[in-house]
Amino acid sequence: MSDLAIAAKGLRKSYGDKTVLDGIDLAVPEGTIFSLLGPNGAGKTTTVQILSTLITAGGGHARVAGHDLATEPQAVRAAIGVTGQFSAVDGLITGAENMRLMADLHHLGKQEGQRVTARLLERFDLVEAANRPASTYSGGMKRRLDIAMTLVGSPRVIFLDEPTTGLDPRSRHTMWQIIRELVTTGVTVFLTTQYLEEADELAHRIAVLNNGTIAAEGTPDDLKRLIPGGHVRLRFTDPGAYRAAAAALTAATGDETAQTLHVPHDGTQRDLHTLLTRLDAAGITADELTVHTPDLDDVFFALTDAPATSADAPANGAAPTKETVR
Amino acid sequence: MSTLSLAVRDSSTMLRRNLLHARRYPSLTLNLLLTPIMLLLLFVYVFGNALSVGIGGGGGPDRAAYIAYLVPGLLLMTIGSTTIGTAVSVSNDMTEGIIARFRTMNIHRGSVLIGHVVSSVLQSLASTVLVAAVGLAIGFRTTHATPLEWLAALGLLALFALALTWIAVGMGLISPSAEAASNNALPLIFLPLISSAFVPLHSMPGWFRPIAEYQPFTPAIETLRGLLLGTPIGHNGWLALAWCLVLTVLGYRWSTATFNADPK
Numbered sequence: 001m002s003d004l005a006i007a008a009k010g011l012r013k014s015y016g017d018k019t020v021l022d023g024i025d026l027a028v029p030e031g032t033i034f035s036l037l038g039p040n041g042a043g044k045t046t047t048v049q050i051l052s053t054l055i056t057a058g059g060g061h062a063r064v065a066g067h068d069l070a071t072e073p074q075a076v077r078a079a080i081g082v083t084g085q086f087s088a089v090d091g092l093i094t095g096a097e098n099m100r101l102m103a104d105l106h107h108l109g110k111q112e113g114q115r116v117t118a119r120l121l122e123r124f125d126l127v128e129a130a131n132r133p134a135s136t137y138s139g140g141m142k143r144r145l146d147i148a149m150t151l152v153g154s155p156r157v158i159f160l161d162e163p164t165t166g167l168d169p170r171s172r173h174t175m176w177q178i179i180r181e182l183v184t185t186g187v188t189v190f191l192t193t194q195y196l197e198e199a200d201e202l203a204h205r206i207a208v209l210n211n212g213t214i215a216a217e218g219t220p221d222d223l224k225r226l227i228p229g230g231h232v233r234l235r236f237t238d239p240g241a242y243r244a245a246a247a248a249l250t251a252a253t254g255d256e257t258a259q260t261l262h263v264p265h266d267g268t269q270r271d272l273h274t275l276l277t278r279l280d281a282a283g284i285t286a287d288e289l290t291v292h293t294p295d296l297d298d299v300f301f302a303l304t305d306a307p308a309t310s311a312d313a314p315a316n317g318a319a320p321t322k323e324t325v326r
Numbered sequence: 327m328s329t330l331s332l333a334v335r336d337s338s339t340m341l342r343r344n345l346l347h348a349r350r351y352p353s354l355t356l357n358l359l360l361t362p363i364m365l366l367l368l369f370v371y372v373f374g375n376a377l378s379v380g381i382g383g384g385g386g387p388d389r390a391a392y393i394a395y396l397v398p399g400l401l402l403m404t405i406g407s408t409t410i411g412t413a414v415s416v417s418n419d420m421t422e423g424i425i426a427r428f429r430t431m432n433i434h435r436g437s438v439l440i441g442h443v444v445s446s447v448l449q450s451l452a453s454t455v456l457v458a459a460v461g462l463a464i465g466f467r468t469t470h471a472t473p474l475e476w477l478a479a480l481g482l483l484a485l486f487a488l489a490l491t492w493i494a495v496g497m498g499l500i501s502p503s504a505e506a507a508s509n510n511a512l513p514l515i516f517l518p519l520i521s522s523a524f525v526p527l528h529s530m531p532g533w534f535r536p537i538a539e540y541q542p543f544t545p546a547i548e549t550l551r552g553l554l555l556g557t558p559i560g561h562n563g564w565l566a567l568a569w570c571l572v573l574t575v576l577g578y579r580w581s582t583a584t585f586n587a588d589p590k
Binding site for chain 2: 052053054055056074075077078080082084086087088089090091092093097098101104105106107149150153
């Protein structure tokens, strides 16, 4: 237990009748990046809010940086840094003033405060903008200032709630670089995201959160093994060709009204070649052929389909898949 | 560091943040300051002749006597008006992400609110000084007040500002938006209108008099008048202190309980 930065058991939270977290367990080793992956409304932000002492859990218990959340919240607060989903900067004052505010609240001396804030402004490329009100910053600059403010107190555990949502691709890559650098200094990063690619890129371990429960947990490779590969999509305009193809490709699932076939595919050249050979042999020509690699949708289909059809109401299974589309 | 010195240190950091906001965006405070100044000018120069009948020694209109009557009430109304700004800025502030950050930091829990309160009391006092200056410019004179009475008057204004500010902070905390906050805080500027600020209590209908007499503003106004102009204070001094104390304690309890509850 001692080398776990975050250890949670059976965390629950509900608002009225709505259960947001339905008993989740987490174990995050020190010095690693842990990613909580899930669609909107899965409970990611609620998890961060509980672990960062912003709200109290409805059940279960957790230790963060070795301190109990319920009994020693101030000790937890002294060890953590939080960058929320909505930028936690004071828009009315300048970037430099925001940094100084953090230095004062961490009780750094005047000189040390100036040294730390100057170094962080430099590191996050905010020197030029330092004397402008933070409300005039772009999205990417606000996130950088946000993280710079989080780092003033040298936290051992850092929570980043969807740090790249709404950023352009360049800012996103800058943010990824920042997150990778954080962990080289031995801190633990707890990151939430709705992008599989991001979790894959950064995290040592990933937990998939769906409807308030952990649907799967493991290394990125573990998780990818759970994804049922990709598929090849064939579209036809001639109903005869569609029927012939459906008969020839027994593994395919079809949609008669859309005249399309989905053929399971593992992403290899050999597999694609086999498929094309079989189509040629049967004398079938599709009007359109597209190769789909696994994405977050596939992970959620794979991880949430089974319980949705067996036990839960269908609405529960449908909600997350619908949300991942946007 | 001891709890107290931690509280003082974090609160003064928060105060600096609030004063920075006020200095950089003074329009809200200045707009709210216009209300009591406009009312002062309106009541003296437009309604003055009608309302001042019977206030001075003689039977006819007496503008100088009415200015003297009006200014103490408007000083306290200025405080009510400034605290509307407090409710609005607290409500605005709570929607900012930085408040969530403060809640997850190892700082004195109450410092966020204390920063707002102290900053607001200072703004209230600065506003009353400006309104008093306008009053002096149009002829308000305190011939009888001793330095001790001046000090007591300042103390009363500060206590009253503290009490109303804690109530306004609570109103700001429960308001989901700035508009709602400004509506919720409306009684703070409406109450002076039904006090002895503009007309004496004995000119009001009998059934209404007890309401006007015992609401927070009237005892404070009568006490301030007594200190500055030498009119009898009677039981109003104790009543004013009691109101300040009760409102401060209630407002403090309400605000801290609301702030410490889980957000949303």
